[in-house]
Amino acid sequence: MSVLADNIARAEDYLARFREMGVMNHIAGASVAAHSGEWFETLSPVDLKPLAKVAKGGKADIDRAVAAATEAFRTWGKTPGEERRRILLRVADAIEARAEEIAFTECMDTGQALRFMSKAALRGAENFRFFAQQAAGAEDGKALRTETQMNVTSRRPIGPVGVITPWNTPFMLSTWKIAPALAAGCTVVHKPAEFSPMTAKLLVEIAEEAGLPKGVLNLVNGFGEDAGRALTEHPGIKAIAFVGESRTGAMIMAQGAATLKRVHFELGGKNPVIVFDDADLERAVDAATFMIYSLNGERCTSSSRLLVQDTVYDQVTARVAEVAGRIKVGHPLDPATVVGPLIHPEHEAKVLSYVAKARAEGATVAVGGAKIGEAGCYVQPTLFTNATNDMAIAQEEIFGPVLTAIPFRDEEEALSLANGVQYGLAAYLWTSDLGRAMHMTDGLAAGMIWVNSENVRHLPAPFGGVKSSGIGRDGGDWSFDFYSETVNVSFPRQMHKIPKLGG
Numbered sequence: 183m184s185v186l187a188d189n190i191a192r193a194e195d196y197l198a199r200f201r202e203m204g205v206m207n208h209i210a211g212a213s214v215a216a217h218s219g220e221w222f223e224t225l226s227p228v229d230l231k232p233l234a235k236v237a238k239g240g241k242a243d244i245d246r247a248v249a250a251a252t253e254a255f256r257t258w259g260k261t262p263g264e265e266r267r268r269i270l271l272r273v274a275d276a277i278e279a280r281a282e283e284i285a286f287t288e289c290m291d292t293g294q295a296l297r298f299m300s301k302a303a304l305r306g307a308e309n310f311r312f313f314a315q316q317a318a319g320a321e322d323g324k325a326l327r328t329e330t331q332m333n334v335t336s337r338r339p340i341g342p343v344g345v346i347t348p349w350n351t352p353f354m355l356s357t358w359k360i361a362p363a364l365a366a367g368c369t370v371v372h373k374p375a376e377f378s379p380m381t382a383k384l385l386v387e388i389a390e391e392a393g394l395p396k397g398v399l400n401l402v403n404g405f406g407e408d409a410g411r412a413l414t415e416h417p418g419i420k421a422i423a424f425v426g427e428s429r430t431g432a433m434i435m436a437q438g439a440a441t442l443k444r445v446h447f448e449l450g451g452k453n454p455v456i457v458f459d460d461a462d463l464e465r466a467v468d469a470a471t472f473m474i475y476s477l478n479g480e481r482c483t484s485s486s487r488l489l490v491q492d493t494v495y496d497q498v499t500a501r502v503a504e505v506a507g508r509i510k511v512g513h514p515l516d517p518a519t520v521v522g523p524l525i526h527p528e529h530e531a532k533v534l535s536y537v538a539k540a541r542a543e544g545a546t547v548a549v550g551g552a553k554i555g556e557a558g559c560y561v562q563p564t565l566f567t568n569a570t571n572d573m574a575i576a577q578e579e580i581f582g583p584v585l586t587a588i589p590f591r592d593e594e595e596a597l598s599l600a601n602g603v604q605y606g607l608a609a610y611l612w613t614s615d616l617g618r619a620m621h622m623t624d625g626l627a628a629g630m631i632w633v634n635s636e637n638v639r640h641l642p643a644p645f646g647g648v649k650s651s652g653i654g655r656d657g658g659d660w661s662f663d664f665y666s667e668t669v670n671v672s673f674p675r676q677m678h679k680i681p682k683l684g685g
């Protein structure tokens with residue numbers, strides 16, 4: 183049996199329970215169908231066949247989940263940080279123990295290639311481990327002395343929070359938002375993306391088996407405008423952590439306005455990789471192609487715009503085209519696959535629509551640009567050259583294995599192109615000139631900038647974007663700021679003079 187056939191058979195074993203029972207919601211420690219009794223289907227992008235039915239949650243289910251999270255918060259919010267740390271470390275171990283099941287399920291549900299998903303499952307465990315280690319200090323604050331007063335700050339968990347996640351790397355992103363919330367002492371209602379619901383169910387089951395008390399993490403599946411909306415409007419939910427498209431973020435902000443929701447947004451990107459002619463061009467090409475063609479290009483920090491100095495533009499784009507043309511597109515469970523099928527036919531149609539737009543606007547399709555085969559959402563790794571910054575392919579987030587290359591003359595033009603989009607999530611800069619790196623990074627409007635590197639994450643470092651790419655930062659202590667209220671208590675240090683009125 184080939185490795186692929188063996189992997190498909192193993193994936194079928196993991197999926198069997200979902201095929202039989204459907205993907206249920208999970209509220210107050212129990213698997214439950216939607217209150218309405220309705221279901222929707224999740225398709226596999228591998229062959230467009232239904233994978234399982236999914237509970238179609240709505241307002242009634244959100245109400246029940248928020249009630250469970252509110253009840254659980256009475257205890258979890260007061261559980262000592264040291265105890266939360268122990269439980270969350272056990273969750274991390276349990277995730278690691280089931281990493282293969284998570285990765286195989288995710289590959290079939292999202293189309294992401296196993297070579298990346300096996301690492302994403304482990305990164306999920308790492309997220310839990312990292313935030314668990316900080317749980318004991320989550321309430322710590324500062325002592326701020328004046329001559330007469332001692333101000334002591336501390337943080338308190340804000341309450342039950344809503345976490346809304348997208349479909350691109352659902353397990354990793356869910357843990358990235360949920361782990362710090364739980365470590366801070368919040369309880370959670372999670373609404374995963376309707377295109378990729380499966381691993382969220384695995385996460386809540388794994389967490390409870392590892393000792394997370396019932397009701398601390400609840401799961402409601404359903405559509406954004408329905409279950410998602412109800413979660414953002416619920417008065418019992420104190421904050422919404424959202425990862426998804428910028429326009430959805432704007433809707434969530436409006437929906438949460440009446441209940442004064444705190445929001446944390448990780449949104450879209452159109453991230454430039456800027457290559458100067460003094461850079462190590464081979465490393466720059468490796469990094470740029472990795473950042474756009476890994477994870478199917480369905481990645482918020484993908485390097486979707488390649489800005490190359492005109493002196494080396496032809497050389498660099500020729501090399502990128504060569505790499506893109508050699509990339510293996512195939513079944514996500516094939517260990518050799520780099521690019522798997524895109525998440526859904528709707529998304530595939532969106533990605534392919536940019537090929538027509540590129541041609542209409544006068545760009546060149548240097549490589550790729552077509553669908554592969556009939557079954558499944560397979561799209562060729564694509565490179566557009568001869569593009570200008572005003573074209574749709576340079577301005578809009580395509581969210582597929584599609585790269586737009588634009589030449590620039592000098593630093594000034596590179597900055598103006600890099601910053602000339604509505605987004606500002608990540609930027610990648612390639613140069614061997616330290617002074618240039620310093621002032622270019624000063625001028626780049628992005629929340630995260632990597633110099634001479636692809637995206638290499640360090641969990642204590644802040645993650646987030648500027649402009650339409652987001653609000654707030656995650657990582658390190660920044661996450662705890664979001665999931666906590668900071669309270670200041672002031673004590674007199676001496677018998678200071680209090681103004682006497684009316685005497």
Ligand code: NAD
Binds near residue numbers: 375450581
């Ligand atoms: P999306 O915005 O369509 O959906 C994300 C989630 O929001 C889903 O669970 C959806 O059901 C829900 N939703 C939709 N409408 C809603 C509403 N009115 N109220 C409440 N919830 C609602 O995004 P997507 O297509 O699933 O994911 C792709 C997007 O996510 C891309 O733009 C990508 O850049 C972004 N993303 C950003 C980051 C980051 O860290 N910045 C990471 C990953 C993905």
